[in-house]
């Protein structure tokens with residue numbers, strides 16, 4: 001299995017190299033040259049298997065000879081041992097044909113743990129074998145950073161530096177990043193937005209001297225391994241609802257377009273995924289793109305779903321690559337235009353293809369709060385704002401009524417207690433293992449939105 005860049009100018013790599021490389025050297029994102037196909041019988045055979053075994057079968061064709069089968073099974077087992085729920089990503093029924101897939105049972109209470117716990121194990125195994133050490137620099141709107149710090153804290157093969165937008169993450173998210181004591185993990189509060197943080201990370205990858213000096217690596221969804229690990233739960237959910245004999249739709253709270261792109265990959269592998277609903281908050285660039293065919297960044301606004309406060313959705317480039325017939329030059333031209341003018345228009349054919357596979361809906365603050373209140377009143381469930389946006393969008397953009405709809409429950413309500421309490425009157429409690437989170441001392445540096453200054457801090461913090 002080889003991985004190629006969406007910009008068409010970087011060398012093709014195997015899985016191990018693509019995982020360690022992060023952003024391609026031409027500025028693009030790695031994607032598999034071909035997406036492996038699972039036959040209906042292979043999908044049917046996933047029914048009743050453990051999450052770990054499904055993960056092995058879905059991911060195995062993508063990893064080439066990076067790990068032996070037994071080593072890969074052990075890595076998967078270690079990754080999901082940190083999820084107390086036996087199903088790892090359980091489904092909860094909320095209506096006659098509606099479910100929420102709870103992806104918050106990992107150590108930091110958000111769906112990022114599902115991939116990050118696995119990637120932590122994969123990096124440790126590969127870097128240990130190669131005798132190498134890397135510097136992971138990540139951008140976060142709150143959840144990727146806490147999941148990465150949790151997955152890599154104390155490991156002897158990596159330093160981790162996380163950039164988050166100062167004052168724009170919840171207190172729980174911030175404390176999850178700033179309270180770990182291990183010397184190899186560092187949180188930097190950037191005076192800017194998530195988009196600024198993500199642009200800084202990409203700029204560091206494009207500064208080849210810096211990149212090579214520190215051995216830069218990525219655990220954002222820049223890294224293909226993240227997307228791959230997230231494709232697994234689409235299989236577990238769809239199979240338990242009747243796939244391959246039955247189509248299933250998903251509503252996905254969306255920001256950087258990584259999670260929903262994972263669903264698209266599952267569909268390309270042969271899973272009968274019907275509609276993929278892009279659920280957005282007021283930062284609705286993707287919803288507008290579906291409506292108008294123009295991808296136009298209007299600047300990030302702060303919302304009650306801060307993890308989705310994103311305007312430049314990194315993984316949309318992976319979909320564009322497909323929509324543009326895998327022509328790296330066209331993708332490069334679109335990305336250059338975006339950088340220069342803040343917008344680009346998709347060709348008619350690409351827009352039609354986009355609308356065939358995806359629907360979209362936007363939920364604003366009042367609608368999201370009303371949904372949290374209604375859901376609590378009707379079912380007793382306390383949803384976080386991101387998941388609530390997914391449920392609103394599922395209602396607004398579902399296709400055929402008889403197709404089951406699964407909303408991805410991307411975070412635990414306790415990560416956003418203020419918004420949840422304001423919506424439904426219940427202040428969700430943190431699990432016992434985090435009960436002292438508010439008492440732990442914090443360690444964080446506030447830094448300006450300045451590439452040189454941040455590169456200097458990264459150099460200084462490496463061990």
Ligand SMILES: Cc1ncc(COP(=O)(O)O)c(C=O)c1O
Nearest residue numbers: 143254255256257258259307410
């Ligand atoms: C809780 C939560 N929901 C939804 C999203 C959006 O996911 P994606 O960036 O993969 O589109 C994020 C951030 O990634 C998140 O942290």
Ligand SMILES: N[C@@H](CCOP(=O)(O)O)C(=O)O
Nearest residue numbers: 140141142143144220221256
């Ligand atoms: N919402 C994310 C933003 C980063 O997304 P990623 O999937 O590219 O890591 C976050 O919580 O940090």
